[in-house]
Amino acid sequence: MFKNAEVVLFDLDGTLIDSAPDLGAAVDKMRTDRGMPSLPLDHYRPMAGAGARGMLGLAFGMTPEHADFPAMREEFFRNYESDLTARTTVFDGVADLLQQLAARGLRWGVVTNKAERFSIPLTKAMPLFSTSGTLVCGDTTPHAKPHPEPLLEAMRRMGVAPAQCIYVGDDERDIVAGRAANVGTVAAAYGYLGSGAGPAGWGADLTISSPAELLKALRP
Structure with missing residues (x-):
């Protein structure tokens, strides 16, 4: 399906790494610090890819419009920053x-909405x-996904055309x-998936249930 691909770009959280335990722990600490009961990881996992918005929503029922959201978000960030890879x-x-x-001569990189503040130290560790x-983060360009600019920036950095690139995300x-960047698209159904409809409705070129399945769609 993607036999002309030279570069595979991946989302980070929920696609390459399972960061839900650290993200959940960061926001759950906010609950216990306030005398509220701890919630299980499974409560947080589906929205782990949505960052502070998802975590604070599940932990406190808080939306970005709430007056306390900026302060709560920064507290969450500090908690998470202290234990990025624990x-x-x-x-x-x-x-x-x-x-x-690598064995097939294909290069790879990361395009994530996670801010550089967290992505750079996490990937270095x-x-x-x-x-x-390459590593293109949510604040590397003026736009974050679903805007295509982060993917376009990654392709510029790696010197590859859209026809030679695919993107994998959950x-x-x-x-x-x-799709907006005109690259091949792969839905990682083993990831977090968010709160909306499942991958079947996303319009991806391919849906995989494990990382190994991607190899079947690439050149030998």
Whole structure:
């Protein structure tokens, strides 16, 4: 399906790494610090890809329009920043996938909505990312996904045309951004998926239930 691909770009949280335990712990600490009962990780996991908006919404029923949202968001950020990789793991099959990409002469990189404040130290701390060709974050360009600009910036940095690139992500905004950037799109159904309809309705070129499935769509 993507036999002409030379570069594979990935979303970060929910696609390459499972950061839900650290994100959930950061916001759950806010609850316990206020004398509220702790909530289980499964409560937070579906919205782990939505950052502070998703976490504060699940922990406190708070929307970005709430007057206290900016202060609560910064508290969440500080908590998360202090333990970026304490519980975060690489999804099963991802390390092998990246090794196989290299063996086939394919390059890879990361395009995430996570801010540079967190993405840069997190990826530096995890050996997995030592072979990544680029890291474009939510505040690297003037726009975040679902705008295509982050993907366009990644392709500029890697010197690749849209026809030679695919993007893999676990949220509908990833597929929207990929389609707008004219790259091949892959929905990672093993990820967080957000709160909307499932991947079947996103319009991706391919949906995978494990990282290994992506290899079947790429050149040998």
